[in-house]
Amino acid sequence: MSSNKPPSDLTYSKYLKVDELISLQKPLTNPVAHDEMLFITIHQVYELWFKLILWELENTMENMNSGSLLASYRDLDRVCEIFRVLIQQIDILETMTPVDFNKFRSNLNPASGFQSGQFRELELLAGADISEYEKFFELEPEWKARLKARGAKPNLRTVFSNLLVKRGLMKDASRENLVEAIKKIYDDPKLLDLQTLCEYLIRFDEQISLWRFRHVQMVERMIGMRKGTGGSLGVPYLQSTLKKRFFPELWEARTHLGGTY
Numbered sequence: 001m002s003s004n005k006p007p008s009d010l011t012y013s014k015y016l017k018v019d020e021l022i023s024l025q026k027p028l029t030n031p032v033a034h035d036e037m038l039f040i041t042i043h044q045v046y047e048l049w050f051k052l053i054l055w056e057l058e059n060t061m062e063n064m065n066s067g068s069l070l071a072s073y074r075d076l077d078r079v080c081e082i083f084r085v086l087i088q089q090i091d092i093l094e095t096m097t098p099v100d101f102n103k104f105r106s107n108l109n110p111a112s113g114f115q116s117g118q119f120r121e122l123e124l125l126a127g128a129d130i131s132e133y134e135k136f137f138e139l140e141p142e143w144k145a146r147l148k149a150r151g152a153k154p155n156l157r158t159v160f161s162n163l164l165v166k167r168g169l170m171k172d173a174s175r176e177n178l179v180e181a182i183k184k185i186y187d188d189p190k191l192l193d194l195q196t197l198c199e200y201l202i203r204f205d206e207q208i209s210l211w212r213f214r215h216v217q218m219v220e221r222m223i224g225m226r227k228g229t230g231g232s233l234g235v236p237y238l239q240s241t242l243k244k245r246f247f248p249e250l251w252e253a254r255t256h257l258g259g260t261y
């Protein structure tokens, strides 16, 4: 008998570990501040989606490496759809007023989304520079090894660049070469497979930016100009992250595509 065979008494809750899952929401306030349950639930849901995004992006990179571009489109499409859901979820959080939030906010100190290891892993997997991540290692020491390992591996950006080298569109991945290669891709109808990949990658970059924007807008609505529980300046810090892009060359090339006017 195969060891993978599911037990015959399998049920919905056993398979999905529902009992464990719904026992994980533990408010710190006593008596419980009503909206703390919403706050915990929404963050946990985010972490589950982050886990799936990381899983899907690993697959995307494998597919890009092996030249299975059609499969990589499907992975990236799924990731972008998850992001759309992540952005929409902020609407649920905004049913909470600042007054209700402040009934439990002081209990959160010094914890913050700033310390989300999976979010940092996602940024590294997309192509962020590991040398800028020391500050996050200090905040969550247990994530240090995991993030260092992730930073040492190929990322979506390097896999994309290698693909363009393999396809003979550039010699190495300098910023200039990447912009030139992208222009060639858009100019040549025979490179439609790569053009489609570029469109998926720019959409991915765009979705992360939209999430950052929506998050900072919600944060201002919730805490105004107060500092973050993670110790940053709050809104001004988050606004400074809006410039982050994983594929700046895809954006830069846009200025030169399809004519001179």
Ligand code: HEM
Residues within 6 Å of the ligand: 042, 043, 046, 047, 093, 101, 111, 112, 113, 114, 115, 116, 119, 215, 218, 219, 222, 223, 227, 228, 229, 230, 231, 232, 233, 234, 235, 237, 238, 241
């Ligand atoms: C009432 C709701 C929320 C407030 C007031 C809030 C506030 C903040 C603030 C002020 C920061 C800056 C770091 C700090 O000093 O703490 C931050 C960072 C962050 N938050 Fe939130 N947040 C909220 C909800 C969420 C949710 C639902 C998520 C989903 C996981 C999230 C994920 C993050 C992430 C990933 C960062 C780091 C961003 C970066 O460094 O680029 N936050 N948040």
